[in-house]
Amino acid sequence: MTEYAVSARPRAELARPGMADEALYWLRDVLGTVAPRDPRSRRLGPRRYRLEILAEVCDRDTFLLVTSWLGSEAVPAVKSKQAYADDIRLWAEVARELGGHERFFVGAITPGMIETWTKVQKAKGKAPRTINRRLSVLTALSQYAKWKTKDQSIASPVTKHDRPKVDPRDETTATPILEVPEFQAVVNAATTPRQALVPVLIYTLAGRVTECCTAGLHNLKESSGKRLLDLRRKGGKGRVWTLPPRLSDLIDVAADGRAGGQLLLDDNDQPMDRHAVDRLLNRLGRLAGVLPGRDLTPHVLRASKLTHMHDAGVPVEEIQEYADHAAIETTLRYIRRRDSSTRKAKHAAAAVAVYDHLVDRFVPRGEQE
Template sequence: MTEHAVTARPRAELARPGMADEALYWLRDILGTVAPRDPRTRRLGPRRYRLEILAEVCDRDTFLLVTSWLGSEAVPAVKSKQAYADDLRLWAEVARELGGHERFFVGAITPGIIETWTKVQKAQGKAPRTINRRLSVLTALTEYAAWKRKEVIASPVTKHDRPKVDPRDETTATPILEVPEFQAVVDAAATPREAFVPVLIYTLAGRVSECCTAGLHNLKQAGGERQLDLRRKGDKGRVWTLPSRLCDLADVAAAGRTSGPLLLDDNDQPMDRHAVDRLLNRLGRLAGVLPDRDLTPHVLRASKLTHMHDAGTPVEEIQDYADHAAIETTLRYIRRRDSGALKAKHAAAAVAVYDHLVDRFVQREGHR
């Protein structure tokens, strides 16, 4: 890391200042690594710690503020912390290109820069949801800075900068596998360990990070049933009673192991989210599903929740199963299925109004 990153102290009054370094390296590991893309050549560079990159692009005070923010419960989910770190790196580039600032700081992005940036994003065809998400990072950081510094700091982002998001727009929606397609994915697996990955994620409608961090010690016997003690988003503990068939597959995949990660590849290496992505992409290609998209863990999660809805499961039960805090999040998975079915139903019902009136035209065309 850079000098100001290593020597940073979140609290000047700490009796053991070395603990500040421990906290910093904890956050470094949480944020993980990324391969930054060269803005000119668009080529990916070597993987680096996100925290090291932030230390380079932010001034010292802002870096301390960012580490405090990303390490706090203001951003509870690990994936959100990582996404926010990536977005801040983007804003540092914007501040340098449009504002001439060598280092990013709160206030480097002005309303004028926001106006120019949003126009460029629209001209490049970026999705409104993507633009809004990146603007939201600036707003959230500004609000945290105002709270932390006990100052009035206005966000450079206003409601007039945010493009309108159509809640029914499906152009960026996660694709769904139909049941036969999911079955084809499982059938494409060559080993028990390969099959266990999509089956586990689909069964639990699980997030990939949750499944990758689970260990065999989380599989427990209770009252004649096998249960999985899973840590979900926000470090919430959830206990799942597993179907016996899934347990059978887990036992075969474990091959006699009683400890270690729940997910291992066929080379006995622990699987992280990148390894799971690579496996699912390969299985998706072998199964011939989603020809224009990659098969991801999120696709399996969305597919399971949608299949539950198709089977008539109440939305509140689906929300609880998915562990969504807001039901609006759950509806994003299933509403488009309802929308398509309802549109087809209402369009078909319209035929009864004019069916007998167009018979003569349809029959005439049919006899030509």
């Protein structure tokens, strides 16, 4: 990290200057590391702290502004903080390539750059949702800068005309769903209790991978003869789950007498992070023969559980609550595909009744079967 990044004070009124360093190191650990890809060779470089990279690509004032933004509740989720930090790196590269700016700053990206960048992304076949997400980061940072600096002249370079239209029913990039027998095959592919606990826990809670990886045995409680799990969900929301007895039994077997530590450990007694979970699920998915040509991810298990709830007739509002989605539109993205497929099949079958007797001249009944 550069010298100014470590010594800079996030707020001038701090009475203990050392606390500023503590805050930066906290944010450094939250943002974690990344292996930057060389823009020319496309080769991955050594892993580095995202915060150190931001200190290099941003000017001083913008670095302080970005650290204030990413460290605030304006960006509550850890995964979002990391994704936004990566997007700032991207826009710093755009500012350097299209604007000739050595360092990124608020205002470095102009509407003309946005227009050029957006066209290039479309030419590369990037998904509209991906383009919109990266554009949204600029808008969010501009809004935060306007509030933080009280400078009313700050405006986002992104307009509604720059954003490609996103079809909410587009299924080409949708998260795949496992049917119940397929999920059972995944669990059956596990060879140890610890392996089995990973898909079972994520599926049962419709959990996000980070939530499950950070859960510890200390989060397990007993109350009125029931086993409870105090889970910290996205945005820091605390949720208490009553564990089904069989899941509780599996947790005990996987814990193997441990009284502390993370809930999810691999077979070498190492705590599992999201990358370890991804590797395990990919292997179990291949062994189970599900999703040929695609990876089995935690998000697939989450989407599968929510879709299975919908299949079972659970009201969508209840599914939304179970998933901890702030907006019901998010929940509908998981289950609408099933509704759409069912409705399309029903309407197509109904159309046959209109012309069924008329096509007998061309397709004899025996050949239709």
